[in-house]
Amino acid sequence: xxxxxxxxxxxxxxxxxxxxxELAASxxxxxxxxxxxxxxxxxxxxxxxxxxxxxxxxDKRIGSIGVFNRARGALKLLAEVINGVWAYKRDVDxxxxxxxxxxxxxxxxxxxxxxxxxxxxxxxxxxFAGPDSHAARVDADRFGGRLPYATRACTTVFCHSLELVxxxxxxxxxxxxGTLRAGDDATVIGEALAEVEKVAWHLSRDxxx
Numbered sequence: 578x579x580x581x582x583x584x585x586x587x588x589x590x591x592x593x594x595x596x597x598x599e600l601a602a603s604x605x606x607x608x609x610x611x612x613x614x615x616x617x618x619x620x621x622x623x624x625x626x627x628x629x630x631x632x633x634x635x636d637k638r639i640g641s642i643g644v645f646n647r648a649r650g651a652l653k654l655l656a657e658v659i660n661g662v663w664a665y666k667r668d669v670d671x672x673x674x675x676x677x678x679x680x681x682x683x684x685x686x687x688x689x690x691x692x693x694x695x696x697x698x699x700x701x702x703x704x705f706a707g708p709d710s711h712a713a714r715v716d717a718d719r720f721g722g723r724l725p726y727a728t729r730a731c732t733t734v735f736c737h738s739l740e741l742v743x744x745x746x747x748x749x750x751x752x753x754x755g756t757l758r759a760g761d762d763a764t765v766i767g768e769a770l771a772e773v774e775k776v777a778w779h780l781s782r783d784x785x786x
Contacts (some may be wrong), residue, residue, distance in 0.1 A: 578626075579754040581698035586625035589671050594618035594677070594779055596759040605763050608750040621671070627655070628673035630754045634736055641740055645692045657684050674736050674755030679706035694739055704777045705731035711776045717771055729756050731780065746786030 597614040600607060609630050611617045620629040635654070640647040654677070661678045662669050669676055679685045679701050689698040705712035705728050715727040733755035737747035749756070749767065756766050774780050 579626060584620045586655075589625055590618040590622035591761045593621050593671070596757075599752075600633075603763070605753065606750060607754050608748075609754050611754055617646045621748060622688070626672055628671045628755075629672050634755065636676050638737055639688070639692070639739055641742075642692050650691075654684065654687055657687065659679065670758060673758075677732055677736065679732060679735070680708075687771065688739065689738070692739065694741075696737065697735075700779045701735060704773070704779050711778070712773050713781075715769065715772045720765075720769070724758070724761075726761075726765055727757075727773045730766050730770045731773055731777075732756075734780065744784065744786075748785050 580673045593636050594614045594617070597607065597611050597617065601612070601614065606612065610620060610633075611630075617629065624632055635649055640651065641646055645651075655672075658672060658677055659683050660685070661667070662672070662676070667676075677684060677688070679688070685698060685701055685706055689695060689701065702710065704710055707713065710728070712727040712731045713725070716725040720726050730752055733752045734747045736755070738753055752770065753763055754767055757763060770780070774782065
C-alpha cells in the first residue's frame with residue numbers, strides 16, 4: 578500500500594470494538610485478545626487493514642510449521658490475498674483469516690504443497706475451495722445472495738488444522754474470531770459449519786474442535 582488512512586483504521590477499530598462488546602453481552606466468549614474489546618480495538622487500529630487474528634494465525638499457528646517462513650512466507654501469502662481482493666473488487670472492511678481465498682490456485686498451493694501438506698490440496702478442493710465444493714453448495718442453497726458463510730468458516734477451520742499437532746483445529750472462539758465481520762450473526766457461522774459437516778468428506782468435530 579502506498580499509504581494507510583489513519584481515519585479508516587480508527588473507524589474500523591471503533592466498529593469492531595462495539596461489535597465485540599455486543600457479542601460479549603450476548604454471551605459469546607471470544608479469545609485471542611478479543612475478550613477485552615477496548616484493548617483489542619487498539620490492536621485493530623495498529624494492524625489495519627489486517628485483522629489481528631489473521632496476524633496471530635499466520636504467526637502462531639501456520640507460522641509454527643517449520644517450512645513456512647513467518648516473515649517472507651507470510652508477506653508472500655498476504656500479497657496474494659490482497660491481489661485477489663483488488664483483482665476481483667471484493668468488498669472487505671478488514672482482512673481476516675476467512676478472507677484467505679483458497680479459490681486462487683497460487684494461495685491454495687502456498688498453504689498446501691508449499692508447506693509440505695500436499696494431501697490437503699484435494700481436501701480443500703472438494704470441501705470448500707472452488708464453486709463446486711461442498712461448502713459452496715451449502716452457501717448457494719442456504720445463504721444465496723449473502724456472504725458465503727460456509728466457505729468462510731471452513732477456510733478458518735482449515736487454516737487452524739494445518740499444524741498436524743494434537744491441538745490442531747478450531748474451537749468455536751477460533752472460527753468465530755477468524756470469520757465474523759462486524760454485524761454478522763455469530764450463530765449463523767456455527768449453523769453454516771453444521772450444514773457443511775453433513776456433506777463434507779473431511780470436516781469433522783473432535784470434542785470442542
